[in-house]
Amino acid sequence: MLKKNLYAYCPCYAFANRSDRGLGAILALGCRSTTSAWKVIQSELVVSDDVMVTLKAMSAYGVLPEIDRSDINSQDRQAVERALERVVDSAFREMPISIVDHCRNAATVILSRWLVKEGASKDLLTKDLAAVAKVVERDPYKKIAARDAAEVIRKLHPRGKANEQEMRSLRIPVEEDAEMAIHALGFIIREIGWAK
Structure with a gap:
């Protein structure tokens, strides 16, 4: 049961191959019932040939509502x-x-x-x-x-x-x-x- 909700790491090669390197893309982290939105602020290919993605949370402390x-x-x-x-x-x-x-x-x-x-x-x-x-x-x-x-x-x-x-x-x-x-x-x- 735990395995269904656990997502393993997988490199973000798609970002490394894009011309904009995924900057500004919004990612949802979590599972279907609870997610949080994160913005890609940097992606880079590191020495080990993995892609390192730096994310920034889209809301502060979870209390700022999304603006209409x-x-x-x-x-x-x-x-x-x-x-x-x-x-x-x-x-x-x-x-x-x-x-x-x-x-x-x-x-x-x-x-x-x-x-x-x-x-x-x-x-x-x-x-x-x-x-x-x-x-x-x-x-x-x-x-x-x-x-x-x-x-x-x-x-x-x-x-x-x-x-x-x-x-x-x-x-x-x-x-x-x-x-x-x-x-x-x-x-x-x-x-x-x-x-x-």
Whole structure:
């Protein structure tokens, strides 16, 4: 029974033979009932004549939902996707301070673009997260929980700055704080209806 669910290693020669070496290809790892999506970021032929493929997870900590691109104005899709990509990239490589910073930026980009799509002033595209969060809670939007999630991210952000740590006696962010910021960002995406 175990053998049916166990997949043995097999070299990815198909990637080595492609002109693009498989860069950007999406692989599903796991079995039929549980899979995770991974992007090929590098493939190379090593000395032993095997193909080594370097993968990057497509979601951070499994909590960032996939964005429904059809809900986003076409001119805003690239900015939203780029902001989320920075979060995902940082989640596996960078320190908690940087992850929180990328979550703050992504929350600002997502909420401001959502508000403009819903009829708010385009001036919001130039505002910081605090100003955007205030608008999100007002009529006609009334996304109070999204505002609260944005506030969590916003309040984690100063903890990464030495002067703020000193002035307010704040502790330095740890991995769990970064996870919380990512969870809050995922909540915002679901709350405004942009998750698939």
